[in-house]
Amino acid sequence: MTTPAAFAATAILLAEPARAAMLHALLGGESLTAGELARVAGIGAPAASAHLARLAEGGLVAVHPQGRHRYHRLASEEVAAMLETLGGLTEAVAPARRWPHGEAFRAARLCYDHLAGRLGVALHAGLAGRGWIIPAAGGWAATPAGEAGLARLGVDLAAARGARRFACDCMDWSERRAHLAGGLGREIAACCLRQHWVTRLPAEREGDPLARRRLRLTPEGARRLGETLGVAA
Amino acid sequence: MTTPAAFAATAILLAEPARAAMLHALLGGESLTAGELARVAGIGAPAASAHLARLAEGGLVAVHPQGRHRYHRLASEEVAAMLETLGGLTEAVAPARRWPHGEAFRAARLCYDHLAGRLGVALHAGLAGRGWIIPAAGGWAATPAGEAGLARLGVDLAAARGARRFACDCMDWSERRAHLAGGLGREIAACCLRQHWVTRLPAEREGDPLARRRLRLTPEGARRLGETLGVAA
């Protein structure tokens, strides 16, 4: 059985606003320098340094020195999944009484800047299954066939390449399987939204922070993604 | 998108050792008075009162006044599941480097006092699928056929009925589906352990708090549970 204070050890690392802001910034999957993280947390370099040391010691972030910069990223997919879970649960817990979000949320949503839920997982499987992307160092690379196919769909590959990571896995907390993050994940989501293949669902309640993430696959989107990548509605 | 400090709001409630101890005490499913919780947390009544007010306001515990006592319990199954998740992840995260617990843990384990993992989920599905249990107010009730079948397996139904809740769902964090908690869940676990249908797996490391929860389904257990409830090894 879990020891009485088991959660406290890690929870205390998440409970500090500055650390929470840093972890949130890292959820995109990028590696950020200590200075960048200090800025997003709104604190000075010394404080950021101390926080990052604690997060690293707690096993939540991995450090990765490079020249005079020190890059930080989340230590593992499990940490990312835990943060997304806790973030979701935080919102689920507070207004627990009336919260029937269930199905639509699991079907399709935004995970930060890319597609998640069953749609995100199906896209990932479709891209890999058709050989449009193949495993590469630190994530995935696009094959020539993939580049052609993605360009035909309207995905801005140049923009995707501009990101720190072109394509990498992101654990989907409802499906427990990877969906696609990184520059490609972001551009695919942008492409789908731009062409109205997915649309944002209206908020069920005023100010529901979760509502902005819920998506619906349109008939046109289901047709295009289905015939090119085998994604089912 | 999850707001940067979404986790912090709830995490701060779990990060305090006294509050963590209280929540841990409540994970058994019982309702406890403020005085009892003060004692398990090792603090005075005023401090406990303040903590409980914050936990209630944060939606983690529900209060339930009765005469001059105030009973407290976890606000929902979701909160219990979240705590189990965080407790498990805390242990998963800290020694992340060498921790190949994976498969055995997902296959069968104890969730507090009842069976969880694929085994727990399969049991739940078997009981419901065969009509041994049917939905009832606040959880599940046993049908006459279920009572007979459970008694034949050796489950102490009288003890199960003595619990505050006879049978209710508990979210399984690895399977993301419900398994059975409440008095019946507890007695089924006890029955399986008593007859050596499941056995505890030895700890891989000294003092591993997770190790005490890992279970293995024995051949005899697989046979009995398979032929009566369709549970596969």
Added chain:
DNA sequence: CCTGTCCTTCGCCCTGCGGCGAAGCGGCCG
């Protein structure tokens, strides 16, 4: 109505922790 019990509110202390400025260290660039 008084008494005892359980719980809360109030006022106070005090520790722990986060924040900053200054100083130190090390890599990179002219």
Added chain:
DNA sequence: CGGCCGCTTCGCCGCAGGGCGAAGGACAGG
């Protein structure tokens, strides 16, 4: 090699928040 820059360490301050004792409310029982 000197200057710059990013990051860490050190020392100090300030404050939020957790702890307790004392006092105040509510409820049950005699």
